[in-house]
Amino acid sequence: MSARFFNLFRKELKKTVFSKTFLLFSSVIVVTLIVSLHFYYATLDSEPYGSSYGVIPFEDSEELQAHLDNNEEYISELYGRLEVTTDSNRRSLIEKEIRHRERLSLIYRYLQSHQIPYSQYYDFGSLTNRGYEDNFSFFVFVTTFPIIIMVVGIAVLSALIVTNDFTIGTYKFVYTSGVSRTKVVLVKLGVILALLFSSCLLILLAGLAFGLLLYANSGKYMIMASYSTVFHVGITGYFFLSLLNFFSLGLFICGIIFFISLFFKNNVISLVVSAILLFLFLNGYNIFEYQNQDLAIFNVFTSVNIFDVFSVEPVFDSVWKYLGVSFAYLLISGAAGISWFKRKDFC
């Protein structure tokens, strides 16, 4: 049974890899990667800090302590303001600022306890707090757009891999060939996941390889901070984290689109529905920004968001909660899609 399953998987994978859709997206990804490399390399000279990390002067521990003290003082002041403010909008702004400042304190303390040199070039306001270290910046820059295209491309494949058989008419052979509908669907899902993982891996490996080639392994720290935790990684650690991030993101987006496509028997309808879902996945965080924050986690379009993967907040802040909710959505859509697909008539 497993040999037959693997054989089927191999043939489905080959057919999908040589499909026009996959070849088109692969070409676009390769071109984007080359263009990103070219642009970043061309702007290297104008980068103010070049490969000077660790060489440029950084502020000493007293300076860092002063930053921490100032920050703590400001937080106390903000709490004071909060006590006397009744306007709900103003209270909300103050609370937001307190959260941000408390996060900074967390980072300052983390730097102190781990004896990590504090550089003014760390931009704690930015989402990843990656600072301006060349290797990390390069890695993020050259992989961002190819990864977005890859997720969109595989989402399109996810929408089409089942419905294509109905549009062409090959479903009459596929679903009368002695393999149950559930197994056929699982093989096709397996192909999507294999393509997702391998594409993700190849893009990130390309970014890492070129980065190491240009800068060697100069990157020492990448500070990742959420509102509750702080940690630091090297460039290879960041590579694995990125792989996990992007694969998880792709798994949720492509998985949900795949399962929803089981309700349709037409490429066009499946693509339109997928485009709407993708739009919500891409923009959900902004669209649903003002909803009740306590319920935000249950909105799949805010918890799984392609752009927020580049930030640490949704991924690393309450990571298990978000992953749990996303998996729950994936399982619900999977159970509903497969159970419908098993029962439906193929006219």
Add this chain to the structure above:
Amino acid sequence: METVLDLVDICKNFGRKKIISNFSMRVKEGRIVGLVGPNGAGKSTLIKIMVGLLKPTSGRVYINGVSLSHDYEKAISNVGCIVENPEFFPDMSGFENLNYFAGFRKNISKENIAEVAAKVGLEKRIHDKVKKYSLGMKQRLGIALALLGNPQILITDEPFNSLDHTSVYEIRQLVKMLAKDGKLTIIISSHNLNEIQSLCTDVVFIKEGRLVLQKEMKEIAAAVHYRITVPEELTELALHLLRDFQAERTADSSIQIAVNGEDLNGVLSRLLENKIPIREIKNVAQNLEELYLLSTGGDFHVS
């Protein structure tokens, strides 16, 4: 001979519309069964139910005694089928298509694929892209695909549809060749009664989703039909007198009746007792087309 396909009381509704009603049919091993019916009779729906593409509203399908709904994989492993027009991936060659679909069957080697391609006469064009194939070639490729894995039952839906005379001839020869050793059971749905008559050992008529008639072709050929000619003005009276028999008025105002020799004596006595002169008695062989029209209520009678 064992029953290889058993349809038990199949009903299929689409919404409130009944497409198949209490359809039961048994097919024995090695038979070639022609499924015949007018457009919209439910032939394709029935075939889709036989291969599991449609779920019956009620009733059961057994293939080699295995219920299709209970053990789909085991039951369907004995079936090769082509439902409606065979469609393939147009940008892949015939061989690549067969190789892809071979993944769904157990233990199919590339040699097996080449073998079935040769069997259907596609060995020279098997590496061409399917988009370059004619409809007849696609039909043959469909049969090749259905034959992968040596099924016991081959089900084809309208295999002669839209084919030119050469392709019809080729498909007919192919089906005859496949049926030669008597191991393969073939079910063919078709409008083409001549093809059904020349190919099939059994015929099943379906109308409005109901089984109208299931007969062996040799029974049809052996059925004795007499055409009795009486004076035209007495035809109505004669038909009335013979209402106990299956008597029909023909286009030339004769009476056609299906009876054996003994019953013929009774028919003639009854006509003569009522002083109806008999001008001519002819023994006529029954034609599948006539039987089809009679059974399905087609426009056989001349008004």
